[in-house]
């Protein structure tokens with residue numbers, strides 16, 4: 001039997017999750033009528049212990065640089081650069097000086113808490129090379145903020161996002177030869193945080209490791225867009241009110257593979273996550289979902305996506321599409337809505353000739369156009385002509401976002417030039 005540690009307050013444990021989460025939860029139990037859809041644990045930053053200090057970075061260069069693969073042979077997430085960035089944290093000392101070292105295995109005791117209780121969260125972001133050869137990140141502060149939210153929720157430490165972005169910039173600069181020059185290529189970055197305390201006791205880890213690895217990737221659609229078909233999953237849910245679906249925890253991903261495999265076994269590329277009796281449309285695979293329809297009452301063109309109610313991931317691409325749509329589509333008469341919508345609403349729009357297009361949105365592909373959705377033994381057509389692989393809004397969003405990512409729109413505030 002596992003010994004459950006009593007809930008106690010450890011003053012040196014800077015990430016005051018235990019106390020704040022406990023008090024927040026008990027408050028939500030008292031207010032039963034207003035259910036907390038997602039708890040936000042407190043961050044540890046600013047509580048007096050050592051935060052990340054980029055000036056203390058040490059760098060050990062590899063003595064065996066890897067050979068670059070021809071760009072066309074790159075497979076997502078299979079090949080990694082020469083180095084990695086690592087930072088250790090302890091409850092008593094805070095963040096220890098960052099290190100860039102040759103890419104290497106981790107050595108962890110089999111009792112390390114990450115292996116038993118899933119103390120793990122991560123991010124997915126990219127570095128791009130612009131026409132002048134500058135390295136750029138896209139809205140890195142959003143990834144850092146999301147990683148802090150994820151880590152605080154599982155009692156891992158938080159950190160200064162701007163300092164971490166600076167370190168990531170130094171790491172990417174060191175390995176910049178791995179970013180192919182051509183448009184569509186990038187360096188996928190995987191910041192990862194794990195609890196490293198060696199214990200089978202269930203409690204807040206007193207030590208953690210934050211590391212970043214990098215994998216060069218090619219264009220998601222090397223030969224142009226390919227629209228996907230989806231199976232609406234009505235027998236399993238990805239997330240639920242009060243759960244952790246809005247956090248990027250490794251534990252959210254493994255349970256999604258079986259529904260994905262089942263959809264694939266029936267010939268669909270991805271599964272579409274529905275929620276509740278109403279069958280609200282939430283996310284597609286590991287992307288947020290957008291639909292463009294003509295509004296039933298007003299006939300106005302409406303770009304729709306599910307709201308941030310705690311059951312969907314707060315996608316950086318989702319936020320960027322909403323921002324661009326409000327700035328550039330609303331003046332053209334579009335309505336941009338973050339609201340709940342059901343699978344039936346999409347099917348009705350398709351049946352009544354009001355469906356314009358549907359697409360997924362995420363860092364990997366920017367947008368992923370959808371041709372059809374299998375739902376209740378029927379196929380809901382998503383507005384693409386037979387010969388078309390993408391609708392105009394998906395195409396426009398990809399062009400706008402890539403224009404910012406690759407620095408074509410110079411000086412855009414979402415593009416972070418690494419110096």
Ligand SMILES: Cc1ncc(COP(=O)(O)O)c(C=O)c1O
Nearest residue numbers: 286287288313315316317362363
């Ligand atoms: C479940 C889920 N939803 C949405 C997204 C899209 O998020 P982003 O645009 O930040 O890549 C991701 C990818 O990280 C995801 O894993």
